[in-house]
Amino acid sequence: MSENSQHDKSQESAEREEKHKRKSQKQKEKVDAKVAKATIEKGVMIVVTGNGKGKTTSGFGTVCRCVGHGYKAAVVQFIKGKWDCGERDLLEGHGVPFAVMGTGFTWNTQDRAGDIAAAEAVWTEAKKFLADPQYHLVLLDELTYMLGYDYLDKEEVLSTIANRPENQSVVVTGRGAIRELRDMADTVSEVKEEKHAFKAGIKARKGVDW
Template identity: 55%
Template sequence: MSDRDSRHKASMERLKTHVDEKVARADQERGLLLVNTGNGKGKTTAAWGTVTRSLGYGYKVGVVQFIKGLWECGERNRLEDDPNLEVVVMATGFTWETQDREADTQACLAVWQDAERMLADPETYLVVLDEITYMLKFGYLDIERVKRALENRPPEQTVIITGRSAHRELIGMADTVTEMQEVRHAFNAGVKARRGIDY
């Protein structure tokens, strides 16, 4: 065995020991709170990937879309016939298009009632609150009301929150926080969003 191969084998043995120790320490089994935030692309896409994964195991899933409801959504189109999936959309489009705070607040509160119902349902394995961070940032939703629903959800239920500038209290509550960081985005160079890739 060459020197390089020996070093590689020793390194992999150390890595395996480290990973095995972490696996052995992970003895809790419960639902999680995940936050996908940051200014980079992929927050909602990652959430839909987890929706697909949960549906693949036959779990019941609820998705509430707070911002992009009027946009085409390839993932929603593909999965909407699954009887285990419920999708509720705010359906007002982007808030900078409507420019009507009162109407947007009422639309947000209406779909939030659906979200609260999902968050209270012990049969719902996964709930995605897509772009809810904006609802908190603009003051359409009260952070305490959101926290209460998250804290009182069934213990086996996982929730994914997506959107830029996640509220610090949600980040503090979360089990896993992923920040998507933009390095470069084609849109900033004048490239249109692409069907099947961006939506």
């Protein structure tokens, strides 16, 4: 390689580096400005919905983050049955209380009255968590189904969440979140399914899917 060619490549490299620095600096300034504007201190409501996999996983990830920082969290599981739950096995050992509906999927029970009674019983426990300021975070896993199926009184659920302690955060998961939940949430994430192993005949994996 000639001396001129080496010089040209060095100059191009320096110009790319300078361009990258200018672009990064502009991005940093934008991010810093947004961070500076976020001055409100309060608990948030997060809704994770959609037809893709990972909604409950996201909720439990937030619970783990909360507990990892030394805060208290509580978990309410609607729909879920009595089968093993790796997250529950782990988190109960770290002092996280669980209230579990325990009936499984409604299409398995085929008992609407029984499902409603079970939902109302677990909602009674949820209301205790949502009224207790010691809990930094409450996960309401699969709550969306309870509202979509009219198993719980919508107005009571919305009012209880809205009137929780000011610094308490709530994560609601499940498909088909109703408009009222989305509207009152601070953050809404829609999980979209592109592919799913189950549809290819692959069994759910312990330690991965449950």
